[in-house]
Amino acid sequence: MRKFSILDGLAANNISDLCQGADNMMWFATYNGLSYYDGYTFHTFRDLPDNQDILSTNRIRNIFPCTNYDLWCVTYDRRLYVYDTRLCDFVNIEDQINEKFNIHLYADKVYPLSPKASWITTADHKYAIRISEKEFTDDNPKLIMGGTKSLPSGNIWYITADKKGREWIFTDKGTHIYGTKFTTPIPFKWFRQVGNTIYLATTDGRVAVFDETRNHISMIPMPEGVTKINELKNTGYQLLIATNIGVVVYNPRTFKSEVVSVQNPNQPVAEVKKIYVDSKDQLWAFTDGMGVTIINPNTLEKKWLFADQENPALRTVSEKYFIMEDEHNTLWMIPNGGTFSYYDRAKKELVPYVLQSNSQGNASIPRITKYVISDQKILWATGIHDLTQINFKYHEYTLSQVENTESEVRAVTLDHNRNYWDGFISGYLKISNDQHQKLGYITPSGQLSQTPVQFSTCGIYALYEDSQEYMWIGTKGDGLYLLKDGELQHFTHNPADPYSLPNDRIYDIVSDRQNRIWIATCGGLAIAERVNGTYRFISNRNKLNWFKNGLCQRLRRITCTNKGTILVATTDGLVTFSDEIKDYSKIKFYHSNHIIGDTASLMASDVNYTLVRSNGDTYISTLGGCLQITTSKSLLENNIRVEFVKNINQDEGIVQSMIEDNAGNIWIIRESSVDKFNPNTGKIDVFGPNDFDFHMTFTECRPFHDPSTDKITLGTPMGSITFDPKVLNKTTYQPKILFTSLHFNGEAHTIPILHRSNIVIPSDKRNLTITFAALDYTRKYQTYYAYRLEGHTPEGVWIPLGSQNMIGFNRIPHGKYILKVKATNTHGVWSKYIAELPIEIEPTFWESILGKVILFILFILGLGLVFYMYNNRQIQKLSHDMSVLKNHFFSNASHKLRTPLSLIGGPITEVLENEEGLSEEGRNLLTLVQRNARETYQMVNQMLKFDNNSNFYEDGGLDKDSHVIQGNGEIEDSNAKNYIEDVALDSAEEFEKGEKDITILVVEDNADLRTFLDTILRKDYNVLLAENGKRGLEMARKFVPDFILTDVTMPIMDGITMIHYIKQDSNISHIPIIILSAKASLEDHLKGFEEGIDGYLTKPFSATYLKGRIEAAINYRKSLQQELLRNIHFEDETQTSHNTTVQNKAEEPQRITIGESTISIQDHTIKKVLKFVLENISDPDMKIDDIAQAMGMSRSVLYGKIKNAVGLTPIDFVRHIKIMKAIEMLRDTDETLTSIAFAVGFSDPKYFSKVFKKEMGIIPSEYREKNK
Incomplete structure (x- = not known):
């Protein structure tokens, strides 16, 4: 039962009317609007100050549900409205009717007969209105005035429709079927259709049957004395009539009537005001006297019943006669002068029932003024205030409680006399017979008391009757009791007695096949052993080989199987062992617990309950709500294998206990529900707290099943309940x-x-x-x-x-x-x-047709723009490709033309400048050739302007910083000096040219040009020739030349690749390189300089300019060598160690100081040579071969490497280093000349002075004197 008020969303606490709509929605007319309840929340409809004004008042008097789901509403001032459930708003029908008929409608009742017809009666009884549709037409609605043929009187008692849809109008002046010719002046008030037969009755005792074939009524004679009829009902084909002399039972087959008087000493009133026929065809008759009378219409047996509450404050009365039958076929009623009760069919008596709400302080309902019974047989009632919903739960169970005290049950059992024993957590022990009638309470002395007496100060948690009819009683904290025939024994834990109970908290007691009593305690397992007329207890305190390491000491349940296996549920896992025991100290216990990561182990180690079915299947529940079934062939093994019972919903709570019924179903007891599980089909039916009275929950009590009746007894916080599992089934209701x-x-x-x-x-x-x-x-x-x-x-x-x-x-x-x-x-x-x-x-706009059209247009425009940009890019790309092709063409033409032009102009110039004895005519002819060659140069340069001046790149654009050759780009002998770099340092000395001490490697694929270059260079240098890059690389590695002049475009290996390999080779990477090529673009220049070349010359070239560039490059290298050698001296090691970390020394190149500046030695080989010489400078036997071996190269390669790097032979370089070291020691120390000579590797001081003088121009002693 639940009470609703304005706090729950109801429009007002005062309910004026209530009904259930055709869609099963519950509607409530209140003093402050119209509300509906959907099972979750209330929703209210009314006029609000800031909303449209439709209702004349929010106080609604009556509501009438239509078959089309709308609702007729009559307000307190009798204005008529329709609540339209499609518009979800009120419609003012009355104003439309008043305007149509020029009347003032004063609505009384509405009779919705079908979707097409509703009748409206008025409070002034002047007329009635029939309306078939909400849309008004000329014929709809119809105003029917009282006193006409269609409406004998405006005082309408009742309007209804029969099974054929005929509309019957009952008034105080006659009866009429609307739309037919049938009219009778007899004022029938009661209507009953039995099959196809229609019975009519008046209030003054007349009954008739309607003949539809003739549109005629035939009167049925009533027994003598019938002067008043209050109601018509039927049971089967028999007509039941409530009259002033009792209930008249009319049999249409025999045309006989019998009168059943309801008068008796307790109820002398004869007139029956109301009759009710239940599902068992039993007749219930209400009078103005006390109680109610039940009548069997077949045998005419009757019984007067009455029920009332001893406490008047708990009574519930009704202003109307109240009787109903719920979906479980339980009859509920309020007998006249009594209280709310239900009919116990087994005892054939009324049982008073207190209507108490589970909310709002368990308040009772004193009065029912209005009520409606919904399609689920739910009672919706209102009294003085508020709304009450009464769900009639499954009631075919018995509840055993302790009067006026806490009734939580923790133990139940049935003894050999078929008496039920209930152990309460409050310490009471109650006994009831098999009809659940109280026999009494067990006192502390073992006697039976009719009044509640506490058996123990501690809760009773275990009850078990053994084969000798002894009742074992286990308590939580008060030990164990043994009761038989009023004799009581008490056993407790005694620390001084090892054969006493291991603990006073007892949770379970069972017996095995040998009738041994096993006891689950909070201190481990115990066995009751009878000795000399009393009992002692075998446990881990004496002979039992139970776990002694603190494991499995808190036991919950013990289960004994028919095959001799005993299962013990503990908080530390499941223990199993065999009941075939000869020596308690030799019992073999098997232990199963949860194993992390093993899904076939127990879900948790805290085992709550075990159940062994009749077929041997074993179910285990663990704390956490999980239920598992064993899959191991034997229970006598460690870590039994299990699997989940998948249909069990873990979210419903912990599985507290289980029991099997006679049909093999397992009843799973949870905290707030009872689940019926069919192991064969996997089907599970859940019966929750609302399936029983009082929102009942359940305790951890071990359930009891009586095989003889198949009834199950459970423990609850409100007592023990016993029910028949066969009648507890799921509802078949189909909700809309x-x-x-x-x-x-x-x-x-x-x-x-x-x-x-x-x-x-x-x-x-x-x-x-x-x-x-x-x-x-x-x-x-x-x-x-x-x-x-x-x-x-x-x-x-x-x-x-x-x-x-x-x-x-x-x-x-x-x-x-x-x-x-x-x-x-x-x-x-x-x-x-x-x-x-x-x-x-x-x-949205963009999803609409117009938006899509605009998007399509924008897409087309965008697509056109893309195509335009694409075509434009293609045109640009085509133009670019054409420019690249043109550039490549000119570049190739350059390569093909420049080399021949070089071979024409170069030799002629050499001949004109160097050959003597030329005749004047010969010189003129050669000059003519030279001039035309120059004009050809100019034409090539004009043709290659994109390659030279424009510097066109493949990615488009011009290089703003590109170098533009002066004039027409031709380098002549007369202006060659303008293009030779001034590479000499300001402090460089003039070198005297040696006699061919420089070797140049020329790499050129054109044999004529290669011969020409050899001719013009051989005068000043040793020349090596190579026809391609591969051959040039081999010769560079073999001969280590002082200079390399190379072309770019060559077969086998081009010049750029050859340069790359040279620069990667540490032995020859120091060699300066100049490119001489016909490829003159900036891109070609950049490729060369990226590889580390020293210069880039294009063909055709001036021989004078070429030789000048080579000489400048060589002189620049020599000036660096001489500058380095002249200024070399060494930093102090101590200072260096302070200023430079080990890591920096390893990462930075070896550094020497020159004056006040510093030069980094980047050449890896020279660094290693310098380091080796410094480390071995005092060794007079140090040889060049030792240095070459340390460097990992041959003597010749070392020679070329050092010669190119510093301009000295290896011997001279080593000697120079020694002299520099000696100079430092002369300047910075006071050591003797002999010591200094030995320190720098000279074994003869005189030879040291000679070498020093040759190097420095003065002897060491003079140097020291000058530099003091």
């Missing part, structure tokens, strides 16, 4: 689903939708929530939902929502959809009804 509201995210108010034909979602409100409800008012414990969105969800797919009765949508694409929702009833059975709601999502 109704969409209730729509809420746009970000907005404060929700929009009711109910029976709207569709909803349209604006394009800017696509984030929304739609709420719905399965109209099952019994409970919501197992109500689940699923939905699909037609047009979006894949066909056949339903999306589960669990128990959530709303769907949130986020950015639904525009379009038309149908939202479908299905639900289960309160036992998880899917309903056949599916709610459908068409949804139209309005498109």
Whole structure:
């Protein structure tokens, strides 16, 4: 039972009317508006100050549900309205009727007969109105004045329709069938259709039957004395008539009537005011006297019944005669002068029942003034205030409690006399017979008391009767009791007695096949052993080889199987052993617990309960709600293998206990539900707290099953309950689903939708929530939902929502959809009804047709722009490719033309300048050739202007910083000096040219040009010739020349590749290189300089300029060598160690100081040579071969390397280093000349002085004197 008020969302606490709509929605007319309840929340409709004004007042007097789901509403001032469930708003029907008929409608009642017809009666009894549709026409509605043929009187008692849809109008002046010719002046008031037969009755005792073939009525004679009729009912074909002399039973087959008087000494009133026929065809008759009378219409047996509460404050009375039958076929009624009761069919008596709410302080309901019984046989009642919902739960069970005290049961059993024993946590021990009638309470002395007496100060947790009819009673803290025939023995833990109980907290007691008593305690396992007329206890304190390391000391349950295996559930795992025991000290215990990562082990080590079915299957529940079944062939092994019982819902709570019924079903007891599990099919039925009275929950009590009756007894906080599992079944109710509201995210108010034909979602409100409800008012414990969105969800797919009765949508694409929702009833059975709601999502502007057209146009424009840009890029690319091809063509032409022109102009110039004895005519002819060659040069340069002046790149553009050759780009002998770099340092000395001491390697694929270059260079240098890059690389490595002049475009290996390999070779990387090539583009120049060349000359070339560049490069290298040698001296090692870290020394090149500046020695080989010489400078036997071996190269390679790097032979370089070291020592130390000579590797001081003088021009002593 639940009470609702304004705090729960009800419009007002005063309810003026209530009903259930055709869609099963519950509606309530209040003093402050109209409310409906969908099982979750109340929703209220009324006029608000800031809303449209439709209702004349928010106080609604009566409501009448229509078959089309609308609701007729009559306000307190008798104004008539319709609440339209499609518009979700009130419609003022009265104003339209008044305007049409020029009347002032004063509405009384509305009789909705069908979707097409409703009758409206008025309080002034002047006329009636028949309305068939909400849209008005000339013929609809119709105003029918009282006193006419169609309406004998405006004082209408009742309007109804028979099975054929004929509309019967009953008035105080006659009866009429609307739309037919049938009219009778007899004022019938009661109507009853039995099959196809229609019975009519007046209030003054006349009864008739209607002959539809003739439109005629025939009177039925009534027994003598019948002068008043109050109601017509039937049971089967028999007509039951409530009269002033009792109940008249009319048999239409025999045309006989019999009178059943309800008078008796307790109830002398004869007149029956109300009759009710239950599902068993029993007749219940109410009078103005006390109580109620039950009548068997077949045997005419009767019995007067009455029930009342001893405490008047707990009584519930009714202003009307109240009787109903719930879905479990239990009859509930309020006998006249009595209280709310139910009929116990087994005892054939009324049992008073206190209507107490589980909310608002368990307040009782004193009075029922208005009520309605919904389609689920739920009673909705209102009294003085508030609204009460009464769900009639399964009531075919018995509840055993302790009067006026705590009644939580922790132990139950049935003894050999079929008496039930209940052990309470409060220490009471109650005995009841098999009819659950109290026999009494066990006192501390073992006697039986009719009043509650506490047996123990501690809770009773275990009850067991052994084969000798001894009752074992285990307590939590007070030890163990043994009771038989009023004799009581008490056993407790005694630390001084090893054969006493191991602990006083007892949780379970069982016996095995040998009738040994096994006891589960909080101190381990114990066995009761009878010795000399009393008992001692075998435990780990004496002979029992139980766990002694603190493991498995807290026991919960013991289970003994028919095959001799004993299972012990502990907080540290499951212990199993065999009951075939000869010596307690030799029992072999097997232990199973949870193993991390092993899914076939126990889910948890804290085992709550074990159950062995009749077929041997073993089920284990662990703390955490999990249920597992063993898969091991034997229970006598460690770490028994298990698997999960998949159908069990772990979210419903811990599996506290289990019991098997006669049908093989396992009843799983949880904290708030009882699950019926069929192991064969895997089907599970859940019976939750609302299936029993008082929202009942369950305790850890070991359940008891009586095989003889198949009844199961469970412990609850309210006492023990015993029920028959065969009659506890799932409901078959099929709830309807109704969409209730729509809420746009970000907005404060929700929009009711109910029976709207569709909803349209604006394009800017696509984030929304739609709420719905399965109209099952019994409970919501197992109500689940699923939905699909037609047009979006894949066909056949339903999306589960669990128990959530709303769907949130986020950015639904525009379009038309149908939202479908299905639900289960309160036992998880899917309903056949599916709610459908068409949804139209309005498109945004860009999703509309116009927007799409604009987007298409923009797409076409964008596509055109892309094609335009693409074509433009293609044109640019084509132009670029043409320029590149032109550039390549000119470059190739350059290469092909420049070399021959060089071979023409160069030799002629050499002849004209160096050859004597030429005749004047010969000189003129050669001059002519030279001039035309120069003109050809100019033409080539004009043709190659893009390659020279424009510097066109493949990626487009010009190099703004490119060097432009002066004039026409021709280098002549007369201006060659303008292009020779001034590479000599300011302090460089003039070198005297040696006699061919420089070797030049010329790499050129053109044989004529190679010969010409050899001719012009051989005069001053030793010349080596190579015809391609590969050959040039080989010769460079072999001869280590002082200079390399190379072309670029050559077969086998080009010049750039050859340069790359040379620069990567540490032995020859120091050699200066100049490129002489016909490829004159800036890109070609950059490629060469990236590889480290010293110069780049293009063909055709001036021989004078070429030789000048070579000489300048060689002189520059020599000046560096001489500058380095002249200024070399060494830094102090101590200072260096302070200023430079080891890491820096390793990473930086060896450094020597020159005056005040520093030069880095970047050549890796020279660094190694310098380091080796310094490390061995005092060794007079140090040879050049030692240096070459340390450097990992031949003597000749070392020679060329040092010669090119410093301009000295290896011997001279070593001697120079020694002299530099000696100079430093002369300047910075006072050591003798002999010591200094030995320190720098001279074994003869005189030879040292000679060498020093040759190097420095003065002897060492003079040097020291000058530099003091």
